[in-house]
Amino acid sequence: MEIFLAIVAVAALGLAATSQPAYRLRRSRAVAGLLSTGWPALVIGLLLGPHVSGLIDESSLIDATPLLMIGLGWIGVIVGLQLRREVLEALPRRIVGFTVIDVVITGVVFAVVAWLGLRAWTDGQRPAELWAGMVLIASTAVAWSMETRSVRPAGESNAVQRASLAIRAGGALGAVAAIAAFGIGAALTRRLDDGIVRFDVPAAGVRLALTAVLAIALGIFGRYFLRVAGKQREHELVVFLGVVVFAAGVSAQLGLSPMLGAMLTGAVIANLGSTDLRAFERFVLKAEHTVAVFFSVLAGVLLEPRIGAGGLALVGAIVAARLIVKPLVSRAGYTLAEDDDDGPVSERPQRGLVGLRLACARQSPIAVALAVGLVLAEPSAFNQKLLAVVAFAGLACELLVLGVAAAERITTGDEMEETASA
Amino acid sequence: MSTSLRLILPCIALVLFALAADLVASVVGPPDPATATTPALVDAEREPFAAQPEALLSVGTGFGVLLLGAWLLGKFAAQLGLSKITGFLVFGILVGPYTLEVISLEQMEYLKLVNGLAIALIALTAGSEIHVPFIKKFGKAITYISVIEMGIVMVLITVLMEFMLHADDSPVVRFGGEGAAFWVALSIGTIAAANSPAVVIAIITETGARGVMAQTGLAVTVVKDLLTIIAFAVVLALAGAGIQRAAEQREGYIEAHPEYAETHPEEMALMESPETSDAAGTEGAKADASGEKKESIGVYLLKHVPGSMGAGVLVAGLMAFAALKVGAALPIVLIAASFAITLLSTALGLEPLIVGLTAGFLMSNFFGARLAHFFETVEELSMPVYAVFFSLAGCKVDPSVVQAVWHYVLALVVLRAIGTAAGCWIGGKLGRVERPARDWVWASLIPQAGIALALTQKIATEFAHWPFMEKVYAIMLSAVAVHELIGPLIFKFALGRAGEINPDADTKGGAGAH
Numbered sequence A: 001m002e003i004f005l006a007i008v009a010v011a012a013l014g015l016a017a018t019s020q021p022a023y024r025l026r027r028s029r030a031v032a033g034l035l036s037t038g039w040p041a042l043v044i045g046l047l048l049g050p051h052v053s054g055l056i057d058e059s060s061l062i063d064a065t066p067l068l069m070i071g072l073g074w075i076g077v078i079v080g081l082q083l084r085r086e087v088l089e090a091l092p093r094r095i096v097g098f099t100v101i102d103v104v105i106t107g108v109v110f111a112v113v114a115w116l117g118l119r120a121w122t123d124g125q126r127p128a129e130l131w132a133g134m135v136l137i138a139s140t141a142v143a144w145s146m147e148t149r150s151v152r153p154a155g156e157s158n159a160v161q162r163a164s165l166a167i168r169a170g171g172a173l174g175a176v177a178a179i180a181a182f183g184i185g186a187a188l189t190r191r192l193d194d195g196i197v198r199f200d201v202p203a204a205g206v207r208l209a210l211t212a213v214l215a216i217a218l219g220i221f222g223r224y225f226l227r228v229a230g231k232q233r234e235h236e237l238v239v240f241l242g243v244v245v246f247a248a249g250v251s252a253q254l255g256l257s258p259m260l261g262a263m264l265t266g267a268v269i270a271n272l273g274s275t276d277l278r279a280f281e282r283f284v285l286k287a288e289h290t291v292a293v294f295f296s297v298l299a300g301v302l303l304e305p306r307i308g309a310g311g312l313a314l315v316g317a318i319v320a321a322r323l324i325v326k327p328l329v330s331r332a333g334y335t336l337a338e339d340d341d342d343g344p345v346s347e348r349p350q351r352g353l354v355g356l357r358l359a360c361a362r363q364s365p366i367a368v369a370l371a372v373g374l375v376l377a378e379p380s381a382f383n384q385k386l387l388a389v390v391a392f393a394g395l396a397c398e399l400l401v402l403g404v405a406a407a408e409r410i411t412t413g414d415e416m417e418e419t420a421s422a
Numbered sequence B: 001m002s003t004s005l006r007l008i009l010p011c012i013a014l015v016l017f018a019l020a021a022d023l024v025a026s027v028v029g030p031p032d033p034a035t036a037t038t039p040a041l042v043d044a045e046r047e048p049f050a051a052q053p054e055a056l057l058s059v060g061t062g063f064g065v066l067l068l069g070a071w072l073l074g075k076f077a078a079q080l081g082l083s084k085i086t087g088f089l090v091f092g093i094l095v096g097p098y099t100l101e102v103i104s105l106e107q108m109e110y111l112k113l114v115n116g117l118a119i120a121l122i123a124l125t126a127g128s129e130i131h132v133p134f135i136k137k138f139g140k141a142i143t144y145i146s147v148i149e150m151g152i153v154m155v156l157i158t159v160l161m162e163f164m165l166h167a168d169d170s171p172v173v174r175f176g177g178e179g180a181a182f183w184v185a186l187s188i189g190t191i192a193a194a195n196s197p198a199v200v201i202a203i204i205t206e207t208g209a210r211g212v213m214a215q216t217g218l219a220v221t222v223v224k225d226l227l228t229i230i231a232f233a234v235v236l237a238l239a240g241a242g243i244q245r246a247a248e249q250r251e252g253y254i255e256a257h258p259e260y261a262e263t264h265p266e267e268m269a270l271m272e273s274p275e276t277s278d279a280a281g282t283e284g285a286k287a288d289a290s291g292e293k294k295e296s297i298g299v300y301l302l303k304h305v306p307g308s309m310g311a312g313v314l315v316a317g318l319m320a321f322a323a324l325k326v327g328a329a330l331p332i333v334l335i336a337a338s339f340a341i342t343l344l345s346t347a348l349g350l351e352p353l354i355v356g357l358t359a360g361f362l363m364s365n366f367f368g369a370r371l372a373h374f375f376e377t378v379e380e381l382s383m384p385v386y387a388v389f390f391s392l393a394g395c396k397v398d399p400s401v402v403q404a405v406w407h408y409v410l411a412l413v414v415l416r417a418i419g420t421a422a423g424c425w426i427g428g429k430l431g432r433v434e435r436p437a438r439d440w441v442w443a444s445l446i447p448q449a450g451i452a453l454a455l456t457q458k459i460a461t462e463f464a465h466w467p468f469m470e471k472v473y474a475i476m477l478s479a480v481a482v483h484e485l486i487g488p489l490i491f492k493f494a495l496g497r498a499g500e501i502n503p504d505a506d507t508k509g510g511a512g513a514h
Helices: A002-017 A020-025 A029-036 A040-047 A065-083 A085-090 A093-121 A127-141 A159-189 A201-229 A231-255 A258-272 A276-286 A286-304 A308-336 A353-361 A366-377 A381-412 A413-422 B003-028 B059-079 B082-095 B104-112 B112-128 B133-166 B169-193 B195-205 B212-255 B256-262 B265-272 B272-278 B282-291 B291-348 B352-395 B401-403 B406-430 B435-447 B450-462 B469-497
Strands: A189-191 A197-199
Touching: A002 A159, A002 A366, A029 A065, A040 A286, A040 A381, A065 A159, A065 A231, A065 A258, A065 A286, A065 A366, A065 B282, A085 A308, A085 B195, A093 A127, A093 A159, A093 A308, A127 A159, A127 A197, A127 A308, A127 A381, A159 A201, A159 A258, A159 A353, A159 A366, A189 B003, A201 A231, A201 A258, A201 A308, A201 B003, A231 A258, A231 A366, A231 B003, A231 B059, A231 B352, A258 A276, A258 B282, A276 A413, A276 B104, A286 A366, A308 A381, A308 B401, A308 B406, A353 A381, A366 A381, A366 B282, A366 B406, A413 B265, B003 B082, B059 B352, B082 B195, B082 B212, B082 B352, B104 B112, B112 B195, B112 B291, B112 B352, B112 B435, B133 B169, B133 B212, B133 B406, B169 B212, B169 B406, B169 B450, B195 B212, B195 B352, B195 B469, B212 B291, B212 B435, B352 B435, B401 B406, B401 B469, B406 B435, B406 B469, B435 B469, B450 B469
Parallel strands: none
Antiparallel strands: A189 A197
């Protein structure tokens, strides 16, 4: 019965999201920003879940595990499909540099913040026990939301457009880095038969190697299956669902993040080169919104909102670190991305630049999916609290950045121009 | 490389890959709580928690193997001129818990959500295939065929089982006496009358069959499903008195033959266990025979037929409204509505198949072309859902059980086929169905699957306290398995002979671009 309520709730959300009033609401940039990152769905999941209304019982989520697996695999494959060789080669080196700067600086800073925060929260738990949590928080801090419409001014200069492009491209590359970092990092520890978490590097090597083999094999199979499917949509659906859930499933079975195997599989499929690939991509992207809504609701149901003082302190630390570190990263990134002909972006007065600089402080939608993967593998209360920490920190950053961007637009008159033109 | 090999080799590779992943996971993967040495786990805050069972972590792999493997084997079956459903079923048997064990019983439990989706989609499609003008024209024939075929099959199988239970000096007779033997035989007879609209609709969709035989066959399976559900409820209600008498006979037999207890200690131990004696005791039997039980049967029937139909009318209205409004979000609506039909029907004690059938029938007949996009979406979703649903059904088949009771099963299958053919021919003749449809419509009533399995399970639960139940259950389950396998073959063959297969339909399942 609970799973029925969950499904009906998701259906209602899906309908609401695609209804006319929702489309009208999305004309507002702030609402568009919030919707695109899935926060409203996550909040509704939280309200339906066992800790607020109790309409959906936690145990009923066991029934939904195959659906969660499909969701994680779907996201992983979508990210992996972006790693096509031609696309990567065409990507300006400046953007790659921007992403590398983000991964290195953010990774180091947030690993330290997470480590200190988790140690304080758990009263000095053993390193191996906190390792996965630390890797999760550091990985979720990498990258940012690729949505830029809500933080851009109405009238755009070339420089602002380039900065937006840098955010989108850097966010996409960062998502790859985040999934890889979490997948590899979290694999280094595992709970052994005696119930204690330990570092186990050789086993991690075996599992990661097998996942790579899986990805290559499944990628080759996937492309072959697509040819077998021909152009028939129902057959394509079988292939896509099968590849996605198989890749995510084997990764989970090996104790790895389900998204890692799926992402690698997507990357292999993208690089094998096939005329069927474009149809496959279109097919995948068509369902993106539906999967995102569904997944966000389930994530909301899974999280444990009672995180206590330790959890709240960690959320505060993450938000503060993001607001300090990310604008610095973005400044360095925009400098790399700027065009010499227009002069340095940072030296010219630009409307909407504050919002754009802060845009990198917004959390990537991948972050919640990574945390869900951890909860799926080990549904302990602590991991559910970690999911809540990631979600709350992301939501706080989102509201702060969108608030600043909206205030800036009002100050500069863009909002009024926009309303008038609408 | 031939096209068949191009389908079979990846299928084998897929299975081998899943087995290898399972093997590696058992060495370097997370510990299985079922076998781990430490039962009480704590998290980083030292709060206790339960680890995920291995079957749940590997459910994605199982789902993927079933989906892709069944699809490939279905295409291979189509290459051989068989039904894709046969391929799905065979793949399920091969990878199921009783053969290669790629899919475990625990994994099957976690995949039950797919069954709910499949039942609703099948019912919606079946309902949409029944058209009012056809019913007006062939209503009499459908009624004749349904009633006569069902009656003949029930009588034949009941008589056969009575005879076999006596001839075999079965524990049914020795333990339960004549009463128990009759009720067991009648129960098997009722289940033998059950059909599978799911298989019929899947094959009609696959072959694009259009014609009197396909439509009559589908309509008869639907009508017979209703009749079987009603008949089964009545048989169960009447069985209360039979069980009462059987229990008394059993006690009398043991008192008169004290040596029996010494020679059959296992059966005695089973009968004397608290669980068994509670179930088999006269208290339970008296309750079964009481008015309270009869009243509940009345409510049960009321819910199952008019109640489910009423719910179907409501569902049709809501779904039609949603389908006309949403546009791009139609798949979401359809999936959610399918789950809702199954889960809510189960929660309210309704019959999901009847709810879906009614909804599909009304939407197809009263909204017509305006909902064509809705039924196109149903068809698109059908392929993955059928692949998993039918391969999961195949997973339930235990070949060793079939082997142990094969002579009972063979007799049952042959006699049921004869009864079905005779009933359909007589009914068709009386209803003036033209040839070749009259000659071949019986083939649509051979397949058995979900409903027969569900009724078998129900009988097994009702008679769980009888020591002979294991064998009877094996016979019924094996017969369903055999019908599950041969049914699609026969039905597809018959559609071909009746000349109703659409030559443009995707029946070859070739290797696409190859």
